[in-house]
Amino acid sequence: MNKAYDASGKVLDVNIFSLVHTFESAQPLTFYADYLRESNSITYGSGNLCINLKSHESEYNARLELLNGSSKRYYAEVEKRFRLADDMGRIYKKISIDSHVEKAIERYKGMRLTLNDPWETTVCFIISQFNNVKRIRLIVRNIVERFGDEIDCNDSLSVKSFPDSEKLMEATDSELRALGTGFRSKYLKSAAEFCTNNMDLYKLNPKNYEKLKAKLMEIDGVGEKVADCIALMGYGNLNAFPTDVWIKRTMEKLYFDGKKVKPRDIHEFAKDYWGAYAGYAQQYLFHSARTYRENGTLRKK
DNA sequence: ACCCAGGCGGGCG
């Protein structure tokens, strides 16, 4: 059993889960969240729900406890967002083809991909271009603070929702730039208009990866890499293999004998090598590359 | 000061 509710329905037991690795892998930059290391808890807004979650972990297993709201609806949201139905044992077996991924799994066991709102994911990864994680998170936070609506949390927590495309469409260029978006402001404006008037992200078929990617690339400011991120983290295409600068460098070093290769070659390799779970391999290699040096010391923050 | 960050669109050959 990968997961199970206890009899009271108040906690959720999960095999192989790490909240800290999942949050710090910078992959859930696609949702507005406060994570507290000391208490291993996280607070975030999801639609109109306020989620305040604490993870009690021993070894690689976790007991998730919702600190506010205890209806099935909240647990269903957590289960979906953190991909708790994924059988990590099985996925690890599939992607541990060599020592590179094996080592990354050893270091970050329990790190999961997340499944996020398609529009949120689109905005976050438009912002991600030519940018760094810390600043992306700051800008996303600014957007939520400025344009999000307060969610009723039934207690002292203050959480805002992520503004939908209609809401963001109303923002002026100078308002968007004031949040730190820089030259990406025009993409955000254009994407907001397009996704409100021309393309309903919630009606795209998440199953057909190639078609989905092509549709996403019709959005101004969404190229191949960003489309892969949206396909993976917004629609759950686990075969997608976003190839950013970190992954490109890592792949060239580990699998192409240090030679420069094009993203197309990397995609082809990943498809043949990892197949349906290439996205998970990508996530482990990405996080490992970003946080580990050769000598095993930690990189920056 | 210089370099880099989860890239993209546009212009040119």
Place this chain on the structure above:
DNA sequence: CGCCCGCATGGG
């Protein structure tokens, strides 16, 4: 097609 360039902004 492929290649090359500029692009906002803040941190190391």
